[in-house]
Amino acid sequence: MAAAAQVVHRQGAERTTIADIARAADVPVGNVYYYFKTKDELVKAALAEHAHQLELLTGELDRLGDPRERLKRLVETWVSQRDVAVRYGCPTGTLASELDKRDEGGLDEEAGRVIRLLVDWVAGQFAQLGQPDPEGLALTLVGAYQGMSLLANALRDPTVMTRQGERLLGWLGSLPDPLATDGPPAGDSPPGEGR
Amino acid sequence: MAAAAQVVHRQGAERTTIADIARAADVPVGNVYYYFKTKDELVKAALAEHAHQLELLTGELDRLGDPRERLKRLVETWVSQRDVAVRYGCPTGTLASELDKRDEGGLDEEAGRVIRLLVDWVAGQFAQLGQPDPEGLALTLVGAYQGMSLLANALRDPTVMTRQGERLLGWLGSLPDPLATDGPPAGDSPPGEGR
């Protein structure tokens, strides 16, 4: 499953052959079919692997006390993984984009569910911050991540990740804190202008 | 070329066969090879077609007097095409994402160039608005578009496009106008909160 996740991320689902995954896992091709009946099941396994990684990450972040701090740390994690994003894009996002082109097999919905996991977790953080539209804010944050990953990848430019990451951190810092009694810590700052 | 652009957008480059494109163009398969030596050349033609459509759009928008109005109209155009984005994603973005998985052929750079066209045009508008970091703002706006398209597509939810579009319009409206002598028209408004 780990080999499938990595190879599918790097080569894309369609360009990845069973032989590629078998080689990465150092097993003969025929052996793969003992555990996965079809190639689609291997892709599904890769998706599950990405979902697992995501759960590990959010589990770590949940140990932080402040929801705002959790979101900031999430953004910092994205930026820290910029090199792989520049070369291959976001693992879940690029896979979802590819699978959504299909109209049979149901793998597209599977990919959507993994994206949902992230959006829902982020929305939960915004809700804890007392924000009025946590789902909308979550779509904004996750959408910004998907967009900057795609642009960094397409333009082969890691500074897209660092620059947009800075902007997101500034935005998160500017959100009013409902727990504070004496107003927000700093003035609002629109995206791209947060300096 | 039009058939190639449409079919490749809908099915993805890898899943599209020459026969698919030939059928869409209503010509026999063998005939395709008289004009395009390889499948990669067909994909390149699809990219060129998308670049052409983009130039038509920016050409239209250039006829508007105000750069801010041009950007707002651009966002409105994206939102108006939400149904196709929900089903197949952004034509250029999804294609770039797919082609960037390759490490030979140079088609990935070709896709990056088309994205660049859009980013550069948007940056030009921000520059005309007197903004300090037009390139950064352009990456923010185009990134937001790519992100909301991917999420709308993965979650099969058109309201992602309308909601995020509203947010972007609010943001564009809140940018200070350097041509005005009596300060910005309204207070700043961070993304997702612009209401």
Place this chain on the structure above:
DNA sequence: GTCTATATATAGATAGAC
């Protein structure tokens, strides 16, 4: 320049020895 028939390569999947 258009079209049919076909060659060639490769990938998904299976059979069956071990």
Place this chain on the structure above:
DNA sequence: GTCTATCTATATATAGAC
């Protein structure tokens, strides 16, 4: 449960008649 050999289907690409 592991592995080799092979079947079968399909897609790119070409040959050659018209």
